[in-house]
Amino acid sequence: MSHIIQGFVPYEGEHCETTAMGNLLQFAGIRLSEPMLFGLGEGLGFIYWDSKNMDFPFIGGRVKTDRLSARIASRLNLTHRVQETSSIEKARKNVQSCLEHGIPVGLKLDSYYLDYFTNKVHFAGHYAVIYGMDEEYAYMADTRQQGGRLKTRLDRLAMARNAKGPMSSRNLSFTIEYVGDLPPLKPAVRSALSQNAHDFLNPPIQNAGHKGILKMSKEILKWPSRSKNFEHDLCLTALLMERGGTGGALFRNLYRDFLNESAELLEDSKIKQACLMFERIAPMWTAISSLIDDAGKTGSFHNLEQASRLLLEIADQERTAMELLL
Incomplete structure (x- = not known):
């Protein structure tokens, strides 16, 4: 049939x-564009997830699975x-x-x-x-x-x-x-921006949001002793961060494009400022995945130290950008 x-x-x-x-x-x-859907779903996040039963930590750049779809539907009534x-x-x-x-x-x-x-x-x-x-x-x-x-x-x-x-x-x-008519887009976007910023700045656990990026900055230095298969673990982590369905730069490219659309839609200088910040932040995430990949291929600890310092800078920049969106 x-x-x-x-x-x-x-x-x-x-x-x-x-x-x-x-x-x-x-x-x-x-x-609607994909960045707009990602933003309406309050998609931007960060998680450094590690537990005893995991072979290697998982690095995520978005909110929990299922939440994105539910929020998009809710925002669009x-x-x-x-x-x-x-x-x-x-x-x-x-x-x-x-x-x-x-x-x-x-x-x-x-x-x-x-x-x-x-x-x-x-x-x-x-x-x-x-x-x-x-x-x-x-x-x-x-x-x-x-x-x-x-x-x-x-x-x-x-x-x-x-x-x-x-x-x-x-x-x-x-x-x-x-259910009925689609709601006007402007208030839906503004509400999604401030709610996503609030959640990112007030994570329920220390390994999420901007605090999670700080945690990763410390933990990445322990990876050589944490991994049983160094090249595989690091190269796979780098691949997932950059190309594993993230739209590049651990979802930061998608969020940058959402902020660009939002700044034009709402004619808001603070959103434009946050967008310019994410234009600088996104390539930094691409650099992190590249350093992790190189560390996996060469076994170089120096690359992880470099990534650790860059993560501190990213945590500070993302906190500042999200404060502009509150």
């Missing part, structure tokens, strides 16, 4: 969750309908039922299992949209990096949806629908 939404046009994006929401919104007739189930069969039926009604569905997946992912790393916080299925394949819309419109076998999709581990959910799927 084949259910494929005809004429589905993929939304072009760099980051998986904003691209998934972009696909659902575009299908509903709402077209849309219903964000989420379904979770531990049953693989019920999960399939949830999606099939939407496709039968011509509604594309957002999915949360472990990208490792998807046929079209060539870089086989377990990451259970990946988002994509399904717009059709037949007896054998699921027809997917994913990021520009993956190729836009793609297909994967249904059994592989089931495994990707049902995966366990960090950031995973129980076969999570989501759709959006109109």
Whole structure:
């Protein structure tokens, strides 16, 4: 039984969750840039995540998974309908039922299992949209990096949806629908800016927000003793920071572009000032990932010391920029 939404046009994006929401919104007739979606979702964050059961620390530059989509929908006054189930069969039926009604569905997946992912790393916080299925394949819309419109076998999709581990959910799927009119964009943007700044400046734990960047500055010097496979761990960390669906510079490029759009929309000099700061901050993050990559390839401790000093500067700059946005 084949259910494929005809004429589905993929939304072009760099980051998986904003691209998934972009696909659902575009299908509903709402077209916003990816930086605008990232900003409305209060997407900018920082986490230095390390625990005993992890091979190596995880560095994240955005808010927790699932939160971005929910906030975008809330800011745009849309219903964000989420379904979770531990049953693989019920999960399939949830999606099939939407496709039968011509509604594309957002999915949360472990990208490792998807046929079209060539870089086989377990990451259970990946988002994509399904717009059709037949007896054998699921027809997917994913990021520009993956190729836009793609297909994967249904059994592989089931495994990707049902995966366990960090950031995973129980076969999570989501759709959006109109509640009423879209709210005016200006107040939505202003509110998203100040809320994101507040959350970044007041992290609930010491390894998040600007405090987390300070923590990373200390912890990075301990990495040689923390790692069992130095080259692999550092080169993978650098790759994820710069190219792992972040839009570059650990999401700072996306946020810089959002601030640029916001400054023009709101004609606000403080936002413009913060934007200029992020224009300087973004290349610093790219330099950090490059130093980490070089340290992995050469085993040089000097590169980590350099990265540590640069992180102190970034923490100070980002705190100042976010204070302008409060």
